[in-house]
Amino acid sequence: MAVRLQTWWPAILLGLATIGSYGVATYSIGVLLAPIAADTGWSTGTVSAAYAIGVLASGGVSVFAGRALDRIGSRPVFLATVVAGSVLLFVAASAQHPLAFVAAWAAGSAAIGGGWYYQATMPAAARLYPTRRAAAFSVLTLLGALASPLFFPFAALLADALGWRDALRVLVLTMAVLILPAALLVHAPPAPPGAHREIGLAAGLRDALARPAVWRAMLAVALTAAATNALILHQVPAMEAAGLSLAAASGYGGARGMLQIPGRLVLHPITARLGVPGATAMSYVVLVASALALLAALAGSANVFAVLFAVTAGFSVGLLSPLHGLLAVEVYGEAQLGTLSGVQQLMAAIAGAAAPWLAGLAVDLTGSYAVTLGGIAVVQVLALAALAWQRKASRLASVALADAEAAVTRP
Numbered sequence: 001m002a003v004r005l006q007t008w009w010p011a012i013l014l015g016l017a018t019i020g021s022y023g024v025a026t027y028s029i030g031v032l033l034a035p036i037a038a039d040t041g042w043s044t045g046t047v048s049a050a051y052a053i054g055v056l057a058s059g060g061v062s063v064f065a066g067r068a069l070d071r072i073g074s075r076p077v078f079l080a081t082v083v084a085g086s087v088l089l090f091v092a093a094s095a096q097h098p099l100a101f102v103a104a105w106a107a108g109s110a111a112i113g114g115g116w117y118y119q120a121t122m123p124a125a126a127r128l129y130p131t132r133r134a135a136a137f138s139v140l141t142l143l144g145a146l147a148s149p150l151f152f153p154f155a156a157l158l159a160d161a162l163g164w165r166d167a168l169r170v171l172v173l174t175m176a177v178l179i180l181p182a183a184l185l186v187h188a189p190p191a192p193p194g195a196h197r198e199i200g201l202a203a204g205l206r207d208a209l210a211r212p213a214v215w216r217a218m219l220a221v222a223l224t225a226a227a228t229n230a231l232i233l234h235q236v237p238a239m240e241a242a243g244l245s246l247a248a249a250s251g252y253g254g255a256r257g258m259l260q261i262p263g264r265l266v267l268h269p270i271t272a273r274l275g276v277p278g279a280t281a282m283s284y285v286v287l288v289a290s291a292l293a294l295l296a297a298l299a300g301s302a303n304v305f306a307v308l309f310a311v312t313a314g315f316s317v318g319l320l321s322p323l324h325g326l327l328a329v330e331v332y333g334e335a336q337l338g339t340l341s342g343v344q345q346l347m348a349a350i351a352g353a354a355a356p357w358l359a360g361l362a363v364d365l366t367g368s369y370a371v372t373l374g375g376i377a378v379v380q381v382l383a384l385a386a387l388a389w390q391r392k393a394s395r396l397a398s399v400a401l402a403d404a405e406a407a408v409t410r411p
Contacts, residue, residue, distance in 0.1 A: 010128050011136045013182035014121045015143025020178030021116035022144060023151030024089065024171050025054070025109040031155040035164040042098045050092075050102040052353055054109030059342075059349030061114025066123065066342025070335070074124045074188040081115025082179045084108070086172055093168040116179060118144070119345035122325035123338045124188035133329060134268045137322040142264045145318065148257050191335050209343075216390035217331045218344045221324050223383035224284065225348035226355035227376045228317060231291055232256075233356040235313075238369045239306050242297040252306045259314025267322050276326045277391055283323060284384040286316040291377040298370055331394065355379070 029051050037044050061081070068077045088108030095101035114120070121140060129136035151171075158167035209215050235256065239249035270279045290313035297305035324344075332340040362372045 008139055010186045011125055011139040012143065013186050014125055015140045017116055017179040017182040018118070018121060018140065018144035019147045019150060020175035021112050022147040024175040025112040027148050027151045028155040028171050031152060032159055032164045032168060035159045039164055040098070042101070046098045046102065050105040051109070053102065053106035054113065055349050055353050057106055057110035058113030058117070059346030061110050062119050062342035062345040063339065064342070065114045065120055066338035066340070069120065069123055069188070069338030070191045073190045074186065075183070077115055077120070078183040078186070081111045082176065082183050085111035085115070086176045089172045090169060093165045093172070117345065118321050118325060119341040122328070123341050124186065126329045126337065127188045133326060134271050137325055138264055138267045141322045142261060145260045145264060191337070212393035213331055213390055214340065216386055216393055217327060218347050220383050220386035220390055221344055222347040222351040223379055223386055224287070224320060226351040227287065227291070227380040227383065228320070229352040230355040230359040230376050231313065234359055234369070234372060235294070238294050238373060239297065239302065241369045242302040244302050244306060252310045256310040256314040259310060260318030263315040263318025264322060267319060270319070271326065276323060276330055277387070279319065280323045280327055281384060281387055283316045283319045284380060284387060286312050288377050288380045288384070290316060291373050291380065295370060295373040295377070
């Protein structure tokens, strides 16, 4: 036990930090949305805008945080973002004007999301565990999966007992307590000496994005983020539209979240058997099946198909976060792993913010969830096609590299 703890304590601390970062910056705002609107008179749309802007801004922060991870290592990035994010979210708790709240929350959640979500912690873990990355990602994401089960009820309990302002202050302090040990004690090194070229950010991005294997991987991840975010946001109302009660629909939605944990437990054996690309493709197929299960629920046997949805969506979503991290390591390489993971997060943030809104618009226009759920399935099929397209580019690049090396070694 002591040997295991000695080996895995950095991954464990990063996992605890993940619970705090996602728990506050992503999940708690959903619980506090109604209490904030009721107490202040601000519209639900205004409070929701703070979340949406924060999601988009976190993508921009991710690029610069990832660049810093590549150049100077993790500790300065981790410390700067947790301090800035905690202070700004604390300011949001005292905001008296809606624009002040939107600005403080958006900036604070962007700092936390950009510096502490998986696109930052996975590159750090990859460099700390170069020969055991799948296992390290399993530890990190298995703990991270507890963020919503822990913070949803915790935030609700605090809001009922203290009001939203003091609840948010306690939540931010809890987040800081969970994150600071990793920020202070975990130090992932920068890119290996000689691997990182001393070129400007813009030039480095142009060079990387000119490689088809890179931008096609980002396209697959962005399309998956669009499908996943739309599916998760609309899962409960879609099940209600199928005839289930709010309590039943919420129960199935909660079960889907908990079933992410088994998916992460089998990450290592699945990747060992199928490889990272194969496991990713399998997860994409299962995610398509989950959207089709909800679509089938609209036609009848809602409970049966809701169970099928919870199992398939929980399993696939649970696998996708670590699989996308492993795919990034494989495709982007060491030199720009942090930077390109940040760019990937930016693309995913844009797609993940737009897709739920478009899905809701489709419901408003058609009066049904059928088009929305069918569209989500189509988007995920496109993600599968983009992944196959990416694998073709990777194979061609490998052949070209082998030919170039053979040419150099010929007498």
